[in-house]
Amino acid sequence: xxxxxxxxxxxxxxxxxxGVLKDTIDNDELLPSSIGVYGDWGSGKSSLIKMSMNSLKDxxxxxxxxxxxxxxxxxxxxxxxxxxxxLDSIQENRKFSExxxxxxxxxxxxxxxxxxxxxxxxxxxxxxxxxxxxxxxxMTLNSIASKISNQAEEAEFEKxxxxxxxxxxxxxIRDDIREFRKNFESLLEETHIKRLIVFIDELxxxxxxxxxxxxEAIRLFLFVGNxxxxxxxxxxxxxxxxxxxxxxxxxxxxxxxxxxxxKMIQYPIRIPRLNTRxxxxxxxxxxxxxxxxxxxxxEMIEFLKNEKNKDFINFSISYxxxxxxxxxxxxxxxxxxxxxxxxxxxLASGLNGNPRHCKRFLNSxxxxxxxxxxKKIKLDRSILAKIMMLEYxxxxxxxxxxxxxxxxxxAKEELDALENDALTEQNELRIWKDDAWVVEWAKRDPKLSxxxxxxxxxxTRTSLSEKFNTGIIKLSPKAQEILNxxxxxxxxxxxxxxxSATEINEYESGEILETLFTKMITESIIDNNLFKAxxxxxxxxxxxxxxxxxxxKSLPGEKIRIPFIPLIKEFAKESNKKDEIEEIIDNWSKSNxxxxxxxxxx
Numbered sequence: 297x298x299x300x301x302x303x304x305x306x307x308x309x310x311x312x313x314x315g316v317l318k319d320t321i322d323n324d325e326l327l328p329s330s331i332g333v334y335g336d337w338g339s340g341k342s343s344l345i346k347m348s349m350n351s352l353k354d355x356x357x358x359x360x361x362x363x364x365x366x367x368x369x370x371x372x373x374x375x376x377x378x379x380x381x382x383l384d385s386i387q388e389n390r391k392f393s394e395x396x397x398x399x400x401x402x403x404x405x406x407x408x409x410x411x412x413x414x415x416x417x418x419x420x421x422x423x424x425x426x427x428x429x430x431x432x433x434x435m436t437l438n439s440i441a442s443k444i445s446n447q448a449e450e451a452e453f454e455k456x457x458x459x460x461x462x463x464x465x466x467x468x469i470r471d472d473i474r475e476f477r478k479n480f481e482s483l484l485e486e487t488h489i490k491r492l493i494v495f496i497d498e499l500x501x502x503x504x505x506x507x508x509x510x511x512e513a514i515r516l517f518l519f520v521g522n523x524x525x526x527x528x529x530x531x532x533x534x535x536x537x538x539x540x541x542x543x544x545x546x547x548x549x550x551x552x553x554x555x556x557x558x559k560m561i562q563y564p565i566r567i568p569r570l571n572t573r574x575x576x577x578x579x580x581x582x583x584x585x586x587x588x589x590x591x592x593x594x595e596m597i598e599f600l601k602n603e604k605n606k607d608f609i610n611f612s613i614s615y616x617x618x619x620x621x622x623x624x625x626x627x628x629x630x631x632x633x634x635x636x637x638x639x640x641x642x643l644a645s646g647l648n649g650n651p652r653h654c655k656r657f658l659n660s661x662x663x664x665x666x667x668x669x670x671k672k673i674k675l676d677r678s679i680l681a682k683i684m685m686l687e688y689x690x691x692x693x694x695x696x697x698x699x700x701x702x703x704x705x706x707a708k709e710e711l712d713a714l715e716n717d718a719l720t721e722q723n724e725l726r727i728w729k730d731d732a733w734v735v736e737w738a739k740r741d742p743k744l745s746x747x748x749x750x751x752x753x754x755x756t757r758t759s760l761s762e763k764f765n766t767g768i769i770k771l772s773p774k775a776q777e778i779l780n781x782x783x784x785x786x787x788x789x790x791x792x793x794x795x796s797a798t799e800i801n802e803y804e805s806g807e808i809l810e811t812l813f814t815k816m817i818t819e820s821i822i823d824n825n826l827f828k829a830x831x832x833x834x835x836x837x838x839x840x841x842x843x844x845x846x847x848x849k850s851l852p853g854e855k856i857r858i859p860f861i862p863l864i865k866e867f868a869k870e871s872n873k874k875d876e877i878e879e880i881i882d883n884w885s886k887s888n889x890x891x892x893x894x895x896x897x898x
Contacts, residue, residue: 305412307581308651309574310344317348320563320794321493327522330514330560335567337772338652341528344567345495349526349776357490364627370725374502374509380404382494386487396486399479402769470646477520479632484521492523499529504537511560531557531564532799544821549760570649572641573612578651579643580613580629580636582658596625635681638740646689648801657688664755667691673751678742682753683733685737688803689839691810693728697819698753700724712745727849729844729878731843740765764885775804782812782833785825790832797836805837813847817855824859834871845880853884857896 320331335341353360363381365374392400425763469571484492493823496514499507511534517523527534535553565894568579578598599621604611620625639657644785660682668675686694700707709724712718715738719729728734771779778800780795797805812830816822833845844867861881868877 306342308570309577309747310340310347313344313567314348316690317344317526317565318351321348321352321491321526321566324522324564328517328520330525330527330562332531332561332564333526333528333555333567335528335648336529336566336569336648337774338650339567339569340651341567342497343651345497345526345528347496349436349493352491352493355490355750356662357488358493359386359389359489359491360493362497362633363386363894364498365496365506366501370860374506375513376511378496380492382492382517385487386492391490392488396483399483399486403476403483418506476516479898480517481521490522490809492521494523494525495703496525496527496529500529500533504540507534507537509571514560533773537884570644570651572644575644576640576650577611577634578615579639579654579658580632582655583632584629586662587632588827589624592625592628594827596622596629598706606813629675635677638678638681639685642685642689646802650801650819651760653801657684660684667755668751673754675752676742679744679749680752681736682740682742682744683756685738685747687756690728690734690737690805690843690852691807692729692843693725693734694721695755696846697749698757701749701753707749708745715743715745727845728842733839734842768835771804771807772800775800775808779808779811781831782808783826785823785829787825790829792827793829794832794836802837802839805833805840806843809840809843809847817851822855822857822860824857827860829862832866835867838871844871845873845876848877848880849883851884853887853891856884856888856891858890863896 299496317333318466320326333341333345336348349362352358360381363378365378383400387400390396439708455464480672489533496510502510514525514527515893517525534557538553570858581597581600585593587668588596596618596862599618600613601618603621611637613633615630618629618633636689636783643649643654643657647657661677661684665675665677683694684696697707697711700710710723713723714728714734717729717735717738719726723729723744774796778793778796784790800808812826814835816830819826831844834840848864864877864881881891881895
């Protein structure tokens with residue numbers, strides 16, 4: 297399997313982005329600077345920055361630091377954690393003159409003062425200003441004491457009071473910030489640091505408060521010396537954090553999140569989503585890693601790199617070109633080339649070309665192959681991959697075919713009709729006959745109707761479980777946030793989640809739909825707002841329509857309440873699935889007298 301983290305190998309065609317990032321960092325005229333590397337969760341931001349920074353570390357005049365704010369969250373103030381990490385890194389990488397030691401000592405002392413300010417917030421002292429770190433100018437010790445005397449234990453109050461008196465002596469923190477910047481600039485000069493490069497990682501995962509604290513700490517350095525900050529994040533998360541912090545600021549024409557971000561990040565670099573050809577290259581290279589020895593793999597990557605440079609726009613991996621250029625390796629990778637082409641278009645569209653999700657798909661595939669090997673069963677990788685496409689994007693159909701496979705009837709007849717576009721109203725898979733995704737999937741090789749699929753469903757049976765929460769760990773932070781809002785049963789939160797539907801891919805949309813449905817059927821009485829969230833979410837993407845219909849068909853009529861019917865009819869109208877929905881309601885009415893009476897009245 298493949299490690300689910302950043303990599304130093306460029307399978308994503310990031311060479312041009314790496315070049316732009318390095319050029320921006322190396323440009324002395326731009327210093328000090330802040331660079332934003334923006335992209336979706338799992339798009340390869342950390343990998344891109346890691347590949348860029350590796351070459352910069354070779355220059356002894358540079359000091360490179362990776363700061364992960366998420367690791368400190370809940371344990372230490374993000375501002376002081378970042379500042380302290382920068383000073384620690386300089387201390388570890390440089391020899392110090394006496395002047396440099398004095399500068400460093402003063403800087404560490406400043407951190408203690410910033411921590412003191414943070415302790416003030418614990419007692420409700422609002423000393424934040426637009427300066428970023430804050431000020432206690434014009435606030436006497438007595439006025440601070442009056443604010444905290446009734447909220448702190450006496451011993452702790454005396455400690456804070458004495459510390460404030462000794463350390464701050466009623467001086468303006470603005471003066472201390474100026475002194476901090478002056479000391480820091482001197483420190484860089486004394487330690488002969490040509491360029492201090494700080495990569496802020498995992499900011500997407502942090503709470504809005506931590507995001508803002510980190511950005512405010514960065515502001516301390518933006519006008520000081522040869523410092524470069526590189527922030528790898530989904531810019532939507534940063535913008536959201538800013539909007540939440542400044543929610544009280546009104547202005548119909550002002551996008552406060554965007555405005556703030558544009559001022560903080562001087563040079564944005566955006567990672568595009570991978571297209572089908574790029575996904576194919578990425579998947580195939582990952583598979584080649586497992587097919588070949590390290591020396592063979594290095595030889596293959598060098599060959600592909602040279603081939604790609606001949607016609608970058610139209611390049612794609614082919615067995616024929618490898619057979620011609622590397623005849624000794626061609627047969628070893630033939631199956632992987634086929635799998636790459638088989639999966640590329642589906643994963644490019646369904647996963648929005650997200651590298652992390654693509655890698656997780658392959659990891660799941662390989663894990664199942666290994667499970668089968670332990671049972672002395674050989675699974676055909678192309679068949680397993682095709683079945684897993686259903687598991688990822690059409691889970692209700694996946695479950696239905698598995699149910700047929702394990703029944704006395706078997707799935708052969710139904711699959712044969714599906715693959716030959718011959719489904720009729722008598723077929724159990726009829727609701728999928730007009731689903732464009734399913735029709736295209738059925739046309740793909742290999743054909744499944746003549747294959748015993750029992751072992752394949754056996755090793756994918758975890759997805760057949762009805763237990764709630766099975767898919768949450770697979771979701772990106774944005775998708776998890778949407779799911780939480782939909783599960784909240786609050787109209788306001790549900791509407792906010794629906795507005796964010798376009799921000800996640802088809803796979804995560806399907807995972808959310810199935811999690812909502814599983815949650816619904818575990819409740820003895822289905823909540824109105826939970827049902828509403830499920831139906832409304834099912835309308836956000838066309839690829840979800842048949843999933844909703846299949847799930848509704850599986851609901852017993854006794855669980856359906858009259859307030860659900862208008863929502864279901866609305867779904868039927870907007871999805872253009874009136875006949876299917878009418879059939880479902882008819883079946884419900886046979887076991888639900890209230891629905892039967894309602895239908896007789898109308």
